[in-house]
Each structure stands twice: as structure tokens, then as C-alpha cells.
Amino acid sequence: MTLVKTQIGRRAFIKNTSLAGGGLVLGFSFLNACKPKVAEAVAVEIEMPKEWFEINGYLKIGDNGIVTIMSPNPEIGQNVRTSMPMILADELEIDWKDVLVEQAPLNTNLYSWQVAGGSRSIMNSWQNLRMAGATARQMLKEAAANAWQVPVGEIKAVAGVLSHEASGNSAGYGEMASAASQIEVPEEVELKDRSEFSIIGTSRKNVDGKKIVTGQPLFGIDVQREGMLIASLAHPPAFGMKLKSFDAEEAKQMPGIRDVFSVKLFDDDFKKMAFHHTAFNELVAVVGETTWQVMQAKKAVKVEWEASPDTVVGMSLFGNEMKVNHPSGMENSDTHNAKLKELSARKGKVARRDGNPEAAFANAAKVIERSYSCPFLAHNTMEPMNFFANVTEDHAELLGPTQTPEWMEPAVSERLGLPLEKVDIQMTRQGGGFGRRLYGHFMVEAAVISQQMKAPVKLVYSREDDMSQGMYRPAYYATYRAALDEDNNLVAFHVKAGGVPESPLFANRFPAGAIDHYLAEGYTIDSNITTGAFRAPRSNFIAGAEQSFLDEVAEEMGKDPIDFRLELLKRAEENPVGDPETNDYEAARYAGVLELVREKTNWGQNDAGVHRGVSAYFCHNSYVAQVLDMVMENGKPTVQKVTSAIDCGIVVNPDAATNMAEGGIVDGIGHAMYSALTFKDGAPEQHNFDRYRLIRHKEAPKEIETHFVDNGIDPTGMGEPPFPPIMGALANALYRATGRRHYHQPFISDKPPLVG
């Protein structure tokens, strides 16, 4: 058992309101006892309590023992609405069937890190959620001890029941909830030992499952309100353009249309956070009664756009001030690619240098050099950007999908001229995030339109709006060089990586620290095309490039690709190059996932006709190794199976984490193989799924197997880490299946064509 002080987030543990409720709702549970092929989803009535008692900001307990747990973080499909309450419920010692989950609103007084980003939801809240549960458990015990006049240390709490063995007293949590809510919050509480977990580490079904499969309103785009209007925005057709003028006379006459007006988002002197950024600060809003009417009317607005000048946007990112250059002009993918290639031949900005790489390369017996690239990508969440806003003179209600409510609130407050406490932000379930909804300009847009209309408004982007609005995954380019000596030993390693507009370089990640002579350089190209975080930023390209290159180096050295990586990791573990503190990975955990995937796949013993690629990567504090099995079917490479070994510490909800790993693999294969967003004269050449190719059913692996390392370490990232390495495993398997190395994503457009 661990004793922890409750100071962290202590405000959340101090009750601030009294809540009451009643009535009867339907809940659902799964009667699985007889293990039928299809489990019966049986509606059972959960009797709602007559009265709720708030124990702290995370939970309230009903007089009948039902517990409502507030899930603080945005749900984008990573399943935190199930896994975060599970953590709390375990420490509380409550039966999971007695738990109801509610989405908490944004409340920076009660919660910290209400963000879906960086794979940090579980990692950052692990301790707070446990404390919230343990604190409540302790208060219930104290209430029982007071009632029974026995020492609190003798009270047991198991599955929602308090008991005292010697006196024979026992009571449900509901019976003690009222008294517990009056107990002073303890200064420190005992956390369970890992061996005592009864919910954490067990698979629990998604709490929203029933609503999802019956089509209940869950998402921002589903919001309906009395008197609500629909809004759509017209933005420039190309990056490098801005609004000049518009004529909406015809559109305003169309059925159902209430108004058409221009919207300016931020004043030029507004102090932006990076998450407030948007390519198009001035837009034309079309507001009407129904979505179809508004979409039709938007086509009838005659808008003139003009070239925008060179601009420099100042913004802050976690306290660091930065300037982003947006040069004027209409950009082209061809030009980007030529420039990236050109800069890759020049000296970059050195990020790390170990030993004497220049001399080592000059003296090498053999030098291997390969270059890799990837295009821009649009996030393409299935639910397009949207937000509901109801702004009155003294209040703003905002409801919808955002990954960063906490960071958007100041922007809305400033733009509307309302104090922070008058801005209420609530989160809906979100139809995907992938980083796109970190950038919440659409929330501000909805708020400004509602303020102008003096009416509740739902802003809805069309798919075309969504895909052509910016915040893309940048285009990247990386050149790798390896120097071998006369005995075929790897003596030097050089990576030079650039991008539009950022470099994907991680100078201190593997294989830094494992090779005596090492050089890492980066370079950037300014652009007016806006980019942002896309699932596992930078890793989502550089992992695949690096892992493909290592595969080729191993082959050149005549080594097994797993053995080769393990040798390097052994060096990094036992005798690291440079200051070990600067290597931002743990070599032993890295090797651990490679060893596990080697064992689980019977590496080296695959059937003839099965072509295997391996890859391993570290990001978001977790380690993932993957083996991809490819077969040729009718001359076409087909992914038969992917096996993952993952070290993300304690796995809260194993089946849900497995689902995330499966999704990351499909996502990675899809983007590396099929997807691209290209530009001509500043305009995206793909606006919808007819020309923007996403992976579909047939292209997904036939089978995916996931294994987790069981090491008891506190949880680390899980949403992002399974995504980057698969691109390397795919490229490596493709090589073995087709005899061709693939360097440039998307692989499907490789010349000559891969298929057919």
C-alpha cells in the first residue's frame, strides 16, 4: 500500500455544491454467465437514488449506493470515458455495475489537464483519479467508524460495502454517503497495491456502447436546440489568399437563410496560443434554418479573394514564445519536394553530434545513403469540425468536440469580451480527433456567429471545408547515412531531416547513444499552409523512415534485423555514447518489446510465402515493436497479420487498449500506403474521399494480435505509440514480398506502380 498526500488537485476533493436528484433511468448490463455466442444485452433498471451526495469533484454517491463518476477528459475515441472512471472506481472499491459515468464540463478549478493530446490522459491523471477514489473510500470508512464507534483502521471496504468484523456491523456506501460527505477531506490516503486491483487491468466494455449502436445523440454535430440556427463558413480556396469582398444579395434571398456576413476571428494584436492558430482569420458566414439550405446558399455567395501578404504570427506554446512565418504566394507540392531535396544536400542545423562523424564517414569502407519522404495529410476525422454556441450579452455556452477546452477558453473569452467565468465549455463525444481538434478555431467561429445572430447556432463544416482548412500533418523528408568499416561494423550514423514547415527530427532518440560517431541535423521550409499535430507528430514519419533504413543497414551487414537492433540497444544500455541522460529512451524497455515480439511471432520460422517486416519505436513514453506478415495474393501484396508487443506500463482496460493498437496499425498502414494531400497553386488537390484515399476494409490486416509487457510501471502513452512503427514494418515486409524498397509515401503511388 502507498500513502500519498492529497495536495495534488486537492481543490477537486473539496465539495463545492450540494446535489440532489431522483427518478428512474435505464441502464444496461451484460449477462454473460452462460457465455452465449452473442451475449445478451439486457436492459436492467438502475434505480436512481432519491438523493446524491457529492464526496468530491470527481464523484457523487447516491443514497442507494449508485456512484456517478465524472470523466474529466475529452473523449475522441481513445476510450477514456471508460478507462478513467475505471481507475477511480477501483480505488473507491465499488462494483463496476453500480457506476454511472458523466462527462465533466471544463472546470480548471477542479481538474487538471482536460486535454486529449500527447497520449497523456491516463498518464497525467493516474494519480489524481486514484486519489479521488481513495479519498472517498477513506471518508466512507471514517463515516462508518463514527457511526459504529469503532477504530477506522478496522473498517473494511469491499465492492461498495463497509464492514466491521468484530462488531458485525456492515453498511452499503449509500447508507454512509450522507455522513461521508460531511467528513473533512483527509490530508493523506492509502492507495491500493497493484495486487489488490480488481477493475484496473480487467477488460470493461465501452460505457457508450449501447448509445453508439442505437444511434443516440452523442456527438457535437448531433446537438439540437430550440431555435437553433445552422451556420457554414466560406474560406479562401487556396492558402496564401484572404477575403477581399463578397456579394450575398442572391444568397440572402434563398429559402431559410437568415443572414450572410463576414467574421473576423482574432485582432492582429491578439496574443495567440499555438492552439488558436488558423490559416483563415476572416471568413464569410452563412446562417440559416437547415444544413441543406445553408450549404446551397453558400454556393450562391459571390466571394472575391485576394493574395495575402507575408505575415509573421507570434504565438506561445507552453510558455515558449515563437514566431511562425507565412510567406506570401501560392505554393505547390512539386516545389516543396524540389526544395526539400535541395536542402537535404546542404548543411543543416546540427542538433546532436557524437564523436567525429565527418572523419568516420570519410574513412568508411562503405557508405549507405537513402532518402525518405511523405506528403501532407489531412486528419479527416469522420465527424467534420463543428461546434454549438449560444452567446448572450452576459454568457457564452459552448458545446461540442474539442481536444483542448482548457486552452480555447481564454481565446473565446477574449474574443467575445466576456470574463472567463461567463464562458462555459462542455464536451461532447468526438467523432475522432487525431490532433485536429487541438486547434479550436471552429469553437471561436461558432461563438462569434452566435453573438452576431443573438441566437443559438451550430456551425458545421462540410467535408470539403474540413479537408481544405489547414492544420495538416506537415510534409517531411529525411536522408540517412550509415558508415561501415572494412569488417562490416557500423561505425557512424547520420540523419538529416527536414520538412514544410517543421523538421521531424528527434536527435536524441534511438539509435543515438548506440553509435560512436553520430550526427543529427534538421532544416525547415516556411509555408503559408498551416500544419499541426497529427497522431504522434513527427514520429508518424521519422519512425518509418528510420526503421526502414535500419532494416536496409542490417541486410547490408548480413545481420538479422531484430538481432541488429538488439545489439545496438545492448550498447546503449551498457555503454551509452554521450551523456546517458540525453538519450530519451530506456534501452532495456526498447529491447524488451523486440524480444517479446520475436518470441510471439516465432521470428525466423515463418512459412514460405509469408514475407515479414519488423519495426520498433519509442514515443509518448511507450515502446512498441511490430512484425507485419505479408503475402502475395494474385500478384498483390496483402497484409495477412500484424503482431505487436507494447510496453505502456500498467494497462487499465486491456481489450480497449488492444482496440487502440489495432486502430493504430490500420491507421499507419493506411496513411503510409494510400493517403496524400497535395497542393497546386496554393489549393489542396483533394477535397473529399473521392480523391483522398483512406484505407478501407479490404486493405486492413486480416488478423491483428497484441501483447502487452507486464511490468507494473505506472501507465504511459497508448493512443499514439502503436501508430508510427507500423509504417516501417510495412515497408520492410513490402521489400521482402516485392523485392523493392519503398522510400516515398504513399507507397501505392510508387513508380512503376506497385500493383497492376
Next chain:
Amino acid sequence: MATFNLNINGESHQLDVDPTTPMLWVLRDHMKLVGTKYGCGIAQCGACTVHVGDNAVRSCQLPVSAVGEQEITTIEGLSEHGDHPVQKAWLETDVYQCGYCQAGQIMTASALLKQNPSPTDAEIENAMQGNICRCGTYTRIKKAVKLAANGES
């Protein structure tokens, strides 16, 4: 504007609407049946799939004027208590991540199984090819379709 009598989820509804309005928006904006989702508007993603009679149809490309007397079934009307075999299989398999595309996936899968109660893997893939899942739950979707097929037989 024109008046239409529509048969949706077993009930008759009369409404005045622009005849070019796709059923997707009739369902979402006029009927407040928001389970049918907007994803692309050009019949490329399958999020808006409903049943017209027994067929899976992309409602974003189906003008209200083309529906006539045909019966429309949406995800809300697939079963009375959310207990259609496909819905149960989805729950059992815990298919979804974000969940946004899943109503469309379920409507396509349930139409497939009605016409072909024991599809092969290739038949499942062919039928489901028009439904994009951006989260990448394809392997679970296929597993759930097979579970529903076995459960039905």
C-alpha cells in the same frame, strides 16, 4: 417546397421540404433522427447509410423526392430495444473507438446479412468496402459481422 409523405421506421410522416434535400438532412434536421451521420456528402464514406426497403443506401445522395412509398429504416429503427443481432454482436465485440461511423457500418452489415445470412470473408469485405472507419476498427467490424451471422443461423 413540396409536401412528402415518408415512411420512416414504420411510421408515416408528412413534411414540407425542398425536393432536392437529401434524406440525410431530412432525417437529421427535420426528423431529429441524428443517428444517421454526415461524413462526406458524396456517397464515399458510408456514414449516412440507411435501409431503403431491404437495401443499404447512402442517404446523402438520395433526394427526398426519390423516396416515394419506399420504407426507410434508420439506425434508430433497426430494432426496438437495440437488440438486433448485429447491434448485439457490435456490443459483444466492443467494436467502436470514436463510434461516429458505426451506425453506417451496422446498417450496411445488417442489410448484407438479410440478403446473405452466411457471408464469406470476401463477401463481407466487398459489402463493407464503402464504409470508412477512420479509427481503423475494420478487423473488429469483420469479427462482429461474423458473430452476428453465426448467432442468427
